[in-house]
Amino acid sequence: MANSSAVAVPAHTAPSLASIRVPLWAWALLAVAVFALYFVSQENGALLSAPAAEMLHELTHDARHALGVPCH
Amino acid sequence: MINFGSVLRRGLEAGVAAGLASALVIWLFVEPVIRKALVIEERRGASGGHGGHAGHSALFTVPAAPGHVPAHGGDLVTRTQQVVGGAVTSMLVGIAFGVIFAVVFAKARHRLAPHSDFWRSMVLAAIGFGAVTLLPAIVIPANPPAVGDPATVTQRTWLYVLALLLGVAIALTVPMLDRLLARRGFLDGARWSVDVLVTVLAVVAVVVVLPGSPDSVPEDVPAALLWDFRVASLAQLATMWVVLGAVFGLLMERSTGASARTADTAGERELTSVGA
Numbered sequence: 338m339a340n341s342s343a344v345a346v347p348a349h350t351a352p353s354l355a356s357i358r359v360p361l362w363a364w365a366l367l368a369v370a371v372f373a374l375y376f377v378s379q380e381n382g383a384l385l386s387a388p389a390a391e392m393l394h395e396l397t398h399d400a401r402h403a404l405g406v407p408c409h
Numbered sequence: 410m411i412n413f414g415s416v417l418r419r420g421l422e423a424g425v426a427a428g429l430a431s432a433l434v435i436w437l438f439v440e441p442v443i444r445k446a447l448v449i450e451e452r453r454g455a456s457g458g459h460g461g462h463a464g465h466s467a468l469f470t471v472p473a474a475p476g477h478v479p480a481h482g483g484d485l486v487t488r489t490q491q492v493v494g495g496a497v498t499s500m501l502v503g504i505a506f507g508v509i510f511a512v513v514f515a516k517a518r519h520r521l522a523p524h525s526d527f528w529r530s531m532v533l534a535a536i537g538f539g540a541v542t543l544l545p546a547i548v549i550p551a552n553p554p555a556v557g558d559p560a561t562v563t564q565r566t567w568l569y570v571l572a573l574l575l576g577v578a579i580a581l582t583v584p585m586l587d588r589l590l591a592r593r594g595f596l597d598g599a600r601w602s603v604d605v606l607v608t609v610l611a612v613v614a615v616v617v618v619l620p621g622s623p624d625s626v627p628e629d630v631p632a633a634l635l636w637d638f639r640v641a642s643l644a645q646l647a648t649m650w651v652v653l654g655a656v657f658g659l660l661m662e663r664s665t666g667a668s669a670r671t672a673d674t675a676g677e678r679e680l681t682s683v684g685a
Contacts (some may be wrong), residue, residue, distance in 0.1 A: 356515075356516075356518055356519040357411045357413055357416055357515040357516075357518055358413060358515075359413055359512060359515045359516050363413060363417070363512050363515070364512070366417075366508055366512070367508065367509055367512045369508075370505040370506075370508040370509050371505075371509065373501065373505045374502060374505045374506075377498050377501050377502060377505075378502070391485060392485060392486070395485050395486045395490075395491060395494070396486060396490065396491065396494030396497075396498070397494060397495070397498040398491050398494070398495065398554075399435065399439070399440065399491050399492060399494065399495030399498075400435065400495040400496075400498035400499045401498070402443060402551065402553060402554060402638075402642070403431075403435045403439040403495065403499070403551070403641070403642050403645050404499075404551075404642070404645075404646065405542075405545070405546050405550070405551030405569075405642045405643075405646065406566070407549065407552075407557070407562055407565035407566045407568075407569050408552075408554075408557060408562070409557050409559050409562055
């Protein structure tokens with residue numbers, strides 16, 4: 338019976354669950370997400386041309402203030 | 410074993426929900442304060458005082474046209490576009506957080522203490538809020554328009570990033586310490602006490618050691634406006650984390666719920682075999 342085996346395995350010593358295998362591409366995707374966060378919150382001309390960066394800054398302006406990232 | 414792709418899909422869905430919720434909070438609570446701050450900026454421009462922001466970027470400056478009030482956005486975008494742009498931005502931020510959350514959750518799931526995926530997700534969201542939102546917000550609080558010297562923006566940005574990285578470092582180090590203490594045979598109560606004490610000391614050390622913002626708040630910005638803005642900013646970020654954690658947790662429960670509930674009562678080993 339399943340119940341008898343449960344008694345033999347105290348919850349706090351067993352690894353709590355089968356872990357989820359994270360493939361390598363997931364870490365690449367995480368890096369892309371971090372880059373996207375940089376882009377919308379901090380990009381001010383390091384990667385874009387000055388007019389494009391200023392346009393981006395103005396469009397994301399209110400959210401940058403709300404998110405608390407130093408804006409200007 | 411749960412497929413990572415399905416976890417990622419839930420992360421994206423939860424991220425969309427979190428982005429929508431935070432856009433709503435920005436619209437309801439942050440925008441009214443921004444409007445008040447923009448009035449202050451315009452008054453400055455009209456009285457020839459600080460002259461608003463001639464250029465407000467770390468890396469380039471835009472000269473103000475003579476005789477023109479350089480209000481926010483200038484001629485480049487309208488206020489409406491800025492408000493819509495802010496909502497779109499918070500959506501993108503929510504989705505990016507959803508992706509990162511899914512990856513970290515998948516990696517950390519077996520180490521998160523609660524017995525249901527909902528509470529595991531909520532615990533991870535609480536840790537994320539503390540590490541990457543609250544700690545940077547205490548070191549260098551959010552400011553409305555009309556506050557912030559463009560000349561110091563690079564320094565403030567580094568301070569913000571440093572606080573965020575130290576928050577993540579604390580969030581990674583304390584669980585490692587916890588496992589070390591567990592291996593040494595510490596009792597649960599003693600171990601958790603050490604965890605809390607180390608966390609508090611580390612956070613205090615970060616706040617004390619890192620310098621504050623180099624800017625002083627201009628005299629024409631009322632303290633109440635600053636406070637309202639910072640509370641609204643934290644409300645928006647807290648909303649994003651809570652919705653992210655709750656929606657992701659509920660979506661995880663829905664898939665694993667049926668098998669997990671029976672397995673949880675039958676014991677952890679049972680669940681492992683079901684999941685595998």
